[in-house]
Amino acid sequence: MTQRVFLLVGTRKGAFILESDGARRDWALRGPFCETWPTNHVVADPASGTIYAGGGNEWFGPAVWKSTDFGASWSHSSQGLAYEAGQTPVKAVWSLAVGAEGRLYAGVEPAGLFVSDDGGTNWSHVEALQQHPTRPEWNPGGAGLILHSLVLDPRDNGRIWVGISAAGVFATEDGGASWEPRNRGTRADFLPEGQNYPEFGQCVHCLVRAPGGGARLYQQNHCGMYRSDDGGRRWESIEEGLPSSFGFPAAVHPRDPDSLYLIPLNGDIKGRFMPGGNTAVWRTRDGGSSWQAGRAGLPQGDAYFNVLRQAMATDTLEPAGVYFGTNAGALYGSIDEGDTWTCLAPYLPTITSVETLVMER
Template identity: 70%
Template sequence: MTKVLILVGTKKGAFIVASDAERRSWEIKGPFCATWPIQHAAADPATGSIYAAGGNAWFGAAVWKSTDLGETWTHSSEGLAYAKGEEPVKAAWSLAQGRDGLYAGVEPAGLFKSTDGGLTWSQVAGLRAHPSREHWQPGGGGLILHTIVPHPEDARKIWVGISSAGVFHTADGGASWEPRNRGTRADFMPEEERYPEIGQCVHNLVLAPGGGDRLYQQNHCGMYRSDDGGRQWVSIEAGLPSTFGFPTAAHPRDADTLFLMPLNGDIQGRYMPEARAAVWRTRDGGASWSALRSGLPQENAYFGVLRQALATDRLEPAGVYFGTGGGALYASADEGESWTCLAQHLPAISSVETLVIED
């Protein structure tokens, strides 16, 4: 029997929302993780283990783990720290399962790796050793490594997104890194400095399916696609209601299909354009876009969706899911054509991911 789990990270713990392959009725369980603030909940599809990156300056940083679909949880922060004398790690912000281990991004920006399922951690020190590090500046939410994209076939290749430093890539497992920001704008900079190598405010980054190097990026200043692993970015924002937003989600099988949720702008309130909710979809790699609204509120939608709070599942047709800063969770079982509200009044939602298992 196929089971679909939506893994929801919130400001007051993690939740698990479960259904069968029909995706018509859902059961909500939680909050888990002792109601810690959870920035990102995600799973290892190979083992079914669920992880939750959490903490803040009060709790400290840790990664929670459940091996029984949320029935019991443990957490560890062993090794999830910088050397004595450096600014302490405040929180764990992002997770990604690579071919050779579990990765965690933290604040202040850095990357850690676990090869024992989250029990112990070690820093991928090459990133913070990059000569540009002294020029990294915090975005509105802090200096955070918020996005980790391991290559699914080559364990040596990883992309990360740091606000407000930009996209970095390693081809040697983290020993060395290079910035990959060419072609993305920084509209907040003087005109002659609009395309810096370092200092880009990347918001989210996803790898298209198919085993290639196509990436999509929602930036503070535009929407972009790269077909060469981030060496060069091209704008695909024409047809969108705004150049500003946070989340993107790739289709599980079609490299030309992408979902995103633009907001009305960085200084206009950061809510749905015209206060009408929509998920925007491209079927042609960003050449054109369509707004998917059926079932979503079309008035007074003054909510935002954070960078990790939009996801797809791997079923056919693909499911699409998002959570709002006001604690509402929405789902589509037909690739965005129609939507259902699964929950309201959850804590502010930080992340949405999926896990499909055969029970």
């Protein structure tokens, strides 16, 4: 049995797909797809291989694109991706996640959650999140008021975590019927002194779940890097040893809950680029107690790009592959868990997301 490995790449000008075999030495690039719509997130259902791409803007409107033939053809729908009359219209889809039995979730701007049980053709609003009593006090981050992180628990269909800029982390244990903020221990340095640890209002940048049967989450925040071992009820800072507390993406190892990858930037008001102009992917193998920088094969000197919040991912192979894309349009990959890196595609549009799909044939 052979393997097909896909990199699913969202960009400002549509979706792209790179394909390789299990060796991951040579990659074929296809695209742009989705009629070059602004595409914020591209994901796949690992059971069926169906690919979904979410995006849009205030001119195009929101939509979720779908391909059942690995990108050869696409359809799209926005049926139901709308708030009630009188509310601020949905501008775009920012995040997607595939749950049990193909149930599909979409996070949108302004921040809200939608669900589809028919493969993305029709959508329903998960109203309880927007009806949370804190909702009138949610404020937008730099990219707007967006629900950009969608984390599902494969062991429990009712458990979902979301990351919203700049409202924080919220969680449900009952499939979306009720929600609670889970931000205890995360800072909001931009608030007045004495109000830096609020119940909500933190600017979460990326939220990911560790593999295995535990309740470990990792969070890259505007104000630090954090780990939670109880499903987000309490957060512990793990930024010591990093060159900066500021960054956007985080990616977990597919099998080791203690291994995590980050790309710190030089700070929120100092340009938001590689520290010192030198590119590095930082890795921990002990849950954030210590960090090591991987630089082999990455640009050193005069590297003034950044990496956006959904633009880093790992694959499920052994050893695990790690991939990231830059706002300058370069896509990099490592097939040895971050020890060495290769540029896979140098001239794509601004890369907004990177995800992986491994299929047996």
